[in-house]
Amino acid sequence: MLNPVTSSPRSQSASSLTKRADTGLRPPQPPQTRTTGELAVIDRIRAAAAAATPRSSSTLRLGIGDDCAILRPHPRHEIVVTTDFSLEGRHFRRDTHPPFAIGHRTLARGLSDLAAMGAAPLAAFLSLAIPRSLARNTKLLDGFLDGLLALAARHNVPLAGGDTSESPSDHLLADIVLLGTVPQGKALRRSGARPGDHLYVTGALGGAAAELADVLAHPRRFRNLTPLDATGPTHPHLFPEPRLAVGQALLRRGIATACIDVSDGLSTDLHHLCQASTVAAELDIALLPAHPLTATLDDANQMAAILHGGEDYELLFTARTRVPRSIAGVPITHIGRILAPPASAAAPRMSILAEGTRFTLEPQGWEHLR
Numbered sequence: 001m002l003n004p005v006t007s008s009p010r011s012q013s014a015s016s017l018t019k020r021a022d023t024g025l026r027p028p029q030p031p032q033t034r035t036t037g038e039l040a041v042i043d044r045i046r047a048a049a050a051a052a053t054p055r056s057s058s059t060l061r062l063g064i065g066d067d068c069a070i071l072r073p074h075p076r077h078e079i080v081v082t083t084d085f086s087l088e089g090r091h092f093r094r095d096t097h098p099p100f101a102i103g104h105r106t107l108a109r110g111l112s113d114l115a116a117m118g119a120a121p122l123a124a125f126l127s128l129a130i131p132r133s134l135a136r137n138t139k140l141l142d143g144f145l146d147g148l149l150a151l152a153a154r155h156n157v158p159l160a161g162g163d164t165s166e167s168p169s170d171h172l173l174a175d176i177v178l179l180g181t182v183p184q185g186k187a188l189r190r191s192g193a194r195p196g197d198h199l200y201v202t203g204a205l206g207g208a209a210a211e212l213a214d215v216l217a218h219p220r221r222f223r224n225l226t227p228l229d230a231t232g233p234t235h236p237h238l239f240p241e242p243r244l245a246v247g248q249a250l251l252r253r254g255i256a257t258a259c260i261d262v263s264d265g266l267s268t269d270l271h272h273l274c275q276a277s278t279v280a281a282e283l284d285i286a287l288l289p290a291h292p293l294t295a296t297l298d299d300a301n302q303m304a305a306i307l308h309g310g311e312d313y314e315l316l317f318t319a320r321t322r323v324p325r326s327i328a329g330v331p332i333t334h335i336g337r338i339l340a341p342p343a344s345a346a347a348p349r350m351s352i353l354a355e356g357t358r359f360t361l362e363p364q365g366w367e368h369l370r
């Protein structure tokens with residue numbers, strides 16, 4: 001682990017390493033910088049994390065370097081926790097995705113879950129299973145860390161610990177744990193929508209699916225992206241921007257009655273919200289904000305990207321008060337309304353209005369193991 005600085009299967013802490021060097025029968029040796037092996041990887045992560053994110057703050061009392069991190073949330077706050085896998089071959093491909101983007105996306109997924117609850121980030125914990133082939137070829141790992149830590153620095157999220165292990169396959173596997181805080185009893189939840197509420201979404205939809213199609217078809221175009229490309233809405237798949245400021249404003253200003261982030265696709269995430277709130281919902285197709293990149297798709301694929309394309313990481317929320325046109329600089333669009341639940345549990349919960357006709361909307365976004 002990074003914190004503890006131990007790893008499975010063997011366990012070794014930073015302090016025990018120091019003692020071993022200092023108490024041997026031979027005279028102390030000058031410290032040597034290891035360039036390979038798990039401890040070298042841990043050293044790189046530690047150095048990168050220390051350079052990019054604060055080691056301690058009023059809420060993070062102790063970060064990487066001991067057996068546990070120490071956190072002290074503000075009084076009358078609760079802790080929210082989320083964890084997300086980023087698996088090579090499932091969530092990214094080494095031959096198509098720039099390493100910087102893989103790291104950015106790994107953290108962005110967790111931060112987006114915090115945004116959906118209206119939480120402020122407290123700390124991140126990163127566990128990595130690294131293929132032996134990557135322990136020597138540091139380009140992917142260094143790029144991954146740079147991308148993850150650049151986003152962490154922008155949102156002031158310390159990397160406070162984690163774990164490293166040799167991957168049993170030739171796949172890089174990452175798991176990110178994010179902790180955040182919310183004022184007690186105030187977290188935005190999926191379950192608060194009521195009939196008569198209106199539905200809103202931040203930013204634009206379908207851009208991530210459109211860019212993913214482009215990345216898979218033309219990976220060379222994206223190979224030389226730099227950290228400067230990681231800000232702004234230009235790369236919704238490679239560099240999604242978690243809506244933390246919007247989520248916190250929705251909570252603070254008491255605007256949202258329910259909220260979820262659009263990670264699996266609008267149709268699937270709206271279905272989650274409807275189920276949690278025991279309501280139905282109706283979208284108006286003419287109101288849905290299409291990301292400009294969806295213009296590169298034909299009509300059918302454009303609508304599929306907007307309705308079902310995952311990983312936009314926008315916020316989908318309900319409200320029964322007036323909602324501003326933008327929050328924290330992010331456009332907010334009214335896209336439909338919440339209805340009473342269907343009489344039968346088997347009846348569809350979602351419909352969509354298109355040119356005056358109402359169609360049933362099925363959840364067709366991303367679902368693992370389907």
Ligand SMILES: [Mg+2]
Pocket residue numbers: 112113116260261263
């Ligand atoms: Mg989520």
